[in-house]
Structure formats: structure tokens, C-alpha cells
Amino acid sequence: MELSKEFEQKFRSAKSVCVLTGAGVSAESGVPTFRGGGDTTAVWKGMPFDQISSARMVSENLAEVWEWFDYRRGVLSKCTPNPAHETLAKWEQDFSEFTLVTQNVDGLHARAGSKNVIEVHGNINRSRCLGCGVRFDMDVGSVPHTPVKCNECSGNLRPDVVLFGEMLPAGVFEEAVEKAAVCELFFVIGTSALVYPAASLPEIAKRNGAYVVEVNPEKTPLSELCDESFRGRAGEILQEITRVF
């Protein structure tokens, strides 16, 4: 894999680095992506995933939503972090200012050792009370989910994941925007860049002068904006970059 002189210079000199990841970064761990590359799980019991994973479904049929999420939690519990997750956890140590923003709810970045992860779409191993808003961490693979009711107010619990038709949790995205706006080097890894506002982060970084690098086997709507695109699998490419330095 050829690394341009400009990329080498940026990677060597960068003090502040920000990374946005999507489902593609977990594809090599066996986690199905939603749209491109890897196998997709578009349908659950005849419903498209953006119907079963919707705020409307939580109000109409919470039990069905939990069955779908417990199924996904079961699949994910058998998955382990891959070299892409591990490399990003290492980069967190190497760069003085390093921020990892993920759209993934699988928790694999944290399981790989990343500490400073902004989960803009929530986490599948956490639930939230519909009544009082208290959050509960669930052990990876603890299917079916527990607790079933809120220990504080006995309210119903829902997955602490951003569902279709919902806003991102307050403050979380704003923190990601702040980091994207001041970084010198921005990586966008394994995302189809179709879902906003997450897909706006590379644009914000670019507008503020960052060098933007895409890692994806396929072209995306962001490719034109990027200063450099590495076409291939994240696990291999990130290891290759680290090997060079």
C-alpha cells in the first residue's frame, strides 16, 4: 500500500487526531453492516431494520424491540475486537490529542481498550428507563436483557441506542463537533456516510483545515471531500499504516 509523502508528513506531525468509525470497522469481527460491503441483516421478521429499530416501535411494541436487540446482543457477544479496533486503541496512546467518535453501538472499541470513545448512537449493552431516564449497563451477552424493569422507579426499560426518528443524546454530538473542528488529521473509517449528523463531522473537520483520510473498500459520498482515500479493509490498512511508522 502506497502512502503519500503528504500523508506521512501529516501522520508524523499531527498532535490532534479525530476518528469517525462506522459499521465497516466491525465487519472483520463478523458484525453485519447495514448497507455496504459485509452481509447485511436488513430484515427482522419481515420488518426492515429501520422499522424495528424505530422510536415508533418502542411505543407500539417494546417487547418486539427487545427481542430484536437481544438477538443482536447475542450475535455481538460472540464477536471480538479486530486489528482495526486494536490499532485505534493504540493510536489513542500515541497521539497527545486523540478522539474516537463511533456510530457503532457494539462496544467493540471499548473492549479493544479505547478509553476516550464518543458513542453518538448509544451502546447496545446499556438500557435506559422510559420513566426516570436512569441508565443500566448490561453484561456483554447477558441475553435476555436484565434488569427488565427500572430498579429506581419500576418503569419500563428500553435499549440505550439512538433509534430511527430520534435525536442524538444531548451534548454527545456537540462534543464530537468540537473535536472535529480543532483536529489536524481526521480519519473516516468504515462508514457509508449516509446518516447525518454523524456524516457531517468530516465536513466540519475539512472546513476547519484538517487533512481528511477515508478508509473504505468502496467509494462513499464523502470520497470527493477527502484528501486521501485508502481502498481496502480497515483492519489491514490501519495495521499497514502503523507498521510504516
Ligand code: APR
Ligand atoms: N473495512 C472498512 N470499511 C468497510 C469494511 C471493512 N472491512 N467492510 C465494509 N465497509 C464499509 C462499506 O463499504 C460501507 O461503506 O463500511 C460501510 C458500512 O456502511 P453502513 O452499513 O451504512 O454503516 P454505517 O455507515 O455505520 O451506518 C450509519 O446507520 O443504520 C444506521 O445507526 C445505524 O450507525 C448506523 C448508521
